[in-house]
Amino acid sequence: MKIIMLGAPGAGKGTQATRLAAAYGIPQISTGDIFRENLSQGTELGKKAKTYMDAGELVPDELVCDLVADRISQADCAKGYILDGFPRTIAQAESLDAVLAKTGEKVDFAVDIEVPDEAIVARMAGRRVCAKCGKPYHVVSLPPKQDGVCDDCGGELMQRKDDAAEVVTKRLEVYHEQSQPLIDFYAAKGCLMTVDGTQSADDAQAYIQARLEA
Numbered sequence: 629m630k631i632i633m634l635g636a637p638g639a640g641k642g643t644q645a646t647r648l649a650a651a652y653g654i655p656q657i658s659t660g661d662i663f664r665e666n667l668s669q670g671t672e673l674g675k676k677a678k679t680y681m682d683a684g685e686l687v688p689d690e691l692v693c694d695l696v697a698d699r700i701s702q703a704d705c706a707k708g709y710i711l712d713g714f715p716r717t718i719a720q721a722e723s724l725d726a727v728l729a730k731t732g733e734k735v736d737f738a739v740d741i742e743v744p745d746e747a748i749v750a751r752m753a754g755r756r757v758c759a760k761c762g763k764p765y766h767v768v769s770l771p772p773k774q775d776g777v778c779d780d781c782g783g784e785l786m787q788r789k790d791d792a793a794e795v796v797t798k799r800l801e802v803y804h805e806q807s808q809p810l811i812d813f814y815a816a817k818g819c820l821m822t823v824d825g826t827q828s829a830d831d832a833q834a835y836i837q838a839r840l841e842a
């Protein structure tokens with residue numbers, strides 16, 4: 629099963645992708661997490677991506693497309709995968725289609741999580757992410773069992789630099805301009821699933837899984 633997650637920054641792509649990956653035993657591939665890992669390891673890719681991420685802008689397509697093509701060709705992706713944060717532009721979606729077409733494959737589901745912009749800013753202010761495994765939490769709506777510690781791996785919970793209010797506003801602007809058109813792109817292909825992202829994370833997960841398994 630090849631699933632892509634669509635939705636504004638903070639809509640809950642990572643939260644649902646983590647849960648679906650665990651439920652179906654397939655990898656979650658988050659381009660944002662890959663860039664953040666590269667940044668913490670001080671790689672050239674990380675350094676290049678940082679400038680764009682800190683400004684709330686998209687990293688150029690040429691730095692993203694090959695990276696994803698390479699990642700999905702690895703053995704653990706043979707049964708499928710969940711792309712979280714890719715594609716984010718029509719050019720990225722077309723590049724993914726071209727890679728998949730070589731082996732007669734296609735995206736099975738594009739899961740679009742919808743949350744109004746007003747709710748996003750509050751979500752980001754309360755978000756904490758595990759510095760080790762990237763799992764997202766929220767201080768109010770999805771707190772960890774122990775303050776500041778990841779339930780899964782015991783890593784330390786941090787705030788993301790790009791969750792500052794002014795960067796979030798820029799990210800939302802970029803989302804509406806460059807990524808929202810993907811909703812029509814996948815609707816036209818007949819694989820779009822629209823999810824109300826304002827319900828609880830448990831309810832959203834149950835809804836998505838029911839639709840995936842229908």
Ligand code: AP5
Nearest residue numbers: 637638639640641642643659660687713755764765766829
């Ligand atoms: P990325 O890391 O992908 O960030 P994003 O798309 O902006 O999305 P987020 O990770 O911020 O939010 P999310 O939807 O995963 O929400 P989450 O589950 O954490 O990308 C970062 C940057 O990298 C980009 O700005 C860009 O520069 C670059 N980049 C990455 N991919 C790229 C690409 N393909 N091309 C170019 N550039 C790229 O949830 C948010 C919060 O809400 C959490 O606190 C969570 O606990 C809470 N929450 C989740 N669900 C619920 C719920 N149902 N109810 C209440 N709270 C909830």
Ligand code: MG
Nearest residue numbers: 641642658660
């Ligand atoms: Mg995320």
